[in-house]
Amino acid sequence: MKRYLIALVCFIAVWSSCSKIVDNINTDPNNPTDADANSMLTSIMVGNMNIQEGDLARFAGMWTGYFRGYTQQYQSYHQYTVITRNFDAAWQRVYSGVYKNIKILKGKATAVNNRRMLGVAQVIEANLLGTATALWGDIPYSEAANDNFANPKFDAQADVYARLQVLLDSAIVNLGSTAFVDFAAQDIHFAGNMTRWIQTANTLKARYFMHVRDYPRALAAAQNGISAQANNFMAPHFATSRGAFNLYFQFLSLDRPNWIDATGMYGVSLVNPAGTRYRGNTKTNERARWNYFYNSATNLNFTVNGFFGQNTFFPLATFGENLLILAEADTRVNGFAAGLTRLNTYRAYMNTGAYITTTYLTTGNWRYDPYVAADFAAGGMENGGTSPIAQDRALLREIIEERYVNFIGQIEGYNDMRRLFKETDVRVPVPLNFGTQFPQRFLYPQFEIDINTSTPNPIPSLFDPTPVNR
Template sequence: MKRIYKPVVAVLVSLHLLSCEKIVDDLNVDPNNPTDAPANFVFTGTQIANVAVQEGQASRLSLIWTGYGTGIFQQYGTWYTYSITASNFDDDWNNVFTGTNKNAIIAIEKAEALGNRKMAGITKIVQVNSLGTATELWGDIPYEEAGLVDNPIFENQQELYPKLIARLDEAIADLESGVGTVGAEDIHFSGDAIKWIEVANTLKARYYMDIKQYDAAYAAAEKGISAYANSLYAPHGTTPNVNQNHTYSLLTDVRAGSITAEGAYNAELLNPSSAMYRGNPKTDETARFKYYYLENGVNAPGVIEPNTLTTASARGFFAMDADFPMVTYQENILTLAEAALRSGKGFDIALGHLNTYRNFLDMGGYIDPTYQNSATLNYEPYVAEDFAVGGIENTDGISPEDALLREILQERYVTFYGQHIGWNDERRTRSEAYGVKLQPNNGDRLPSRFIYSQNELNSNNNSPNPTPSLFDPIYIYQ
């Protein structure tokens, strides 16, 4: 758990050994397996581990279970049809509870010992991001005892969500104190406290949305990410096996061609040539479709596939060095839109937030400039009449409020491409009349959760018994 940043730590330990007065000092210490590290290295390691959590199975299974892509062969062909076992989740469970959480505990202890509240606060946000993702995916999880005892108890979600939100409030207080310094060891914002506070509030809004406390979600989002530049992204580069976009590596190397987008619900919504195309006289999705997908894939020639192009003229959503969205301005604005409508703040306020988002898209939004320049996009503001019976967003004669909600939910769905929060929304609204309605890839049931890690089931006698199946809904999405 203390070796996430092992190569750098090993160098420091080696230098320390060379400086010793006696050559025999610490003779039995293995410099390649250090048992401790300075706070800043553990802090960075915690952030890197959380990137692995967000871009691992959380993203990849959401890709094929939420209509963003289609599993064709190899592992993803099997998993696409929901044939998956507990052992397939061992690495991702470990990334949460050993990679992120245990290192976060250590980093917070070290930061607090140094009086560095800024570092402690940022680490708490990263810790909650990882654990919040875990409970969204698995349901009940260890929390207060996680990383501290060998057999931690699993806490139910009714108790856990308030604790995660309270932890974010602690983090915000730490950052607002102005005590401590953080610089380049922060791979996301180089210690910018304002940006981290906004991220914490958007995460609070996410968790309030999960538990359908829409008033609280709106209040948190009002303090959330205020500009695209303040979004939390995982940074990536072009060095293989070091810093490439995780999904790029999967789609082009590890499991090349195993995931396409043939018949995928999201691709059909965005494809102007599809009968399901969501465009209308005020909406042209051509640029976003091309940014997300290749109509003639390079890894699966002749079919639509996720876009991994990485050239000067075409950089897809999953380009080699494309940064990956974790907590974003996009999410925050669309949370304001949905939460405003659901909490009774009124049709006009909700529509105003949706139009703020559409204006962001109309200016290019998060779509790579190579597609803004080479394909058409258009997102004119909607007016109330568009959602009235017979309007361009209400051709089936439902209420204007339901028509607006349906459009907001669909916009959230297409925006959250490749992220597990798209699956969060689908499960949260699965039993409602309007929203994104998916058909099972196999059988007559949609998956509702991840299966608990086999290693955890084998080693922790406090693991849930009987063990929930893939199709047993978690509490918050029942």
């Protein structure tokens, strides 16, 4: 267990000062052997943030049209030239750095009947492994992080999603328990607010039902999901020290300047009022959102108040995502009228300024008026051209495009690309960066291939769809 706690300490170092890391752990701060549950909770949260916001998000963003790998190895990554070694570090962070410690934390919380902390750990576990199975497909889960299994089996992707739903159901029960030991000071997401944790659990349930195209249950879960922007599940960042900075800012501005830009990318052109694919119309003005994400047609906005800025909190699951799950799922389940109402609810939220920093909300810079049915009829503003599609499909296309923009910089945009890959009439038509095939998964890391005899054989290629997307 000692080696995992060392990894845990390394994670917490990116978020807080070194002196605080070792307080009350043991008398040798360079050789920690154990940590109390509250201290572990913060480090696990930081570890999960690193997975959701770090290099995996950058790979996903390059392949989804949000930004371009411009120089050094990122130019090759942009063109889908990756090898198994490129995913070693992230895979080890998922399993040795975070999941192993989640299991230890759950044991500690259970031992003292701290059911609320157990519930929080379960939500983080679901977020962590839900992302992992979405990106890699079949992954170790039931036997993972268990010393009894030297070669943990790879569980089928569908089974992992099913287990995560059970896990989140258990988390919701635990989060509503009155049995707990206070950990508000260590909860960097919600400071012990169980209502917000329960809503986050339901939004994650809805997200994972979307991943497997179970739209009725996605709709049901989202109705209990994140209900306001104030309840967003966010990764906190501050300008107090380098370790607390937004991870995109660290990469774009400090560690690897100019390795990534936005030149020629599809996402830029959709929200750029001067772009060739600008999605604005008489009811929609995207200038404020364009300025928030991109400070020009070629650069991502990592200034202080931009989405990729130094102290900008990073979205892990949000009110906006939940509204758009409701919109897509309700359209698919209950038809056009239900979906249009849901989309207009989202547009009303955007019309308040939503998540866009007030710096960019100047007069005339944003507008999201409600749509009407005629806008999606053949010849309407959202269904024009020489080949109009069915009205309900035109609405679905607009909702999916809105999801695409909403997820700029996030892994979920890449998950949507693959989920909707075969729905050519409604998916976002992001052009390929290179060649004739779109990357359908992340590669299993060489580290796992070398040491785990249970790794799937033959090993899937970059262009093999994950099981739920076949």
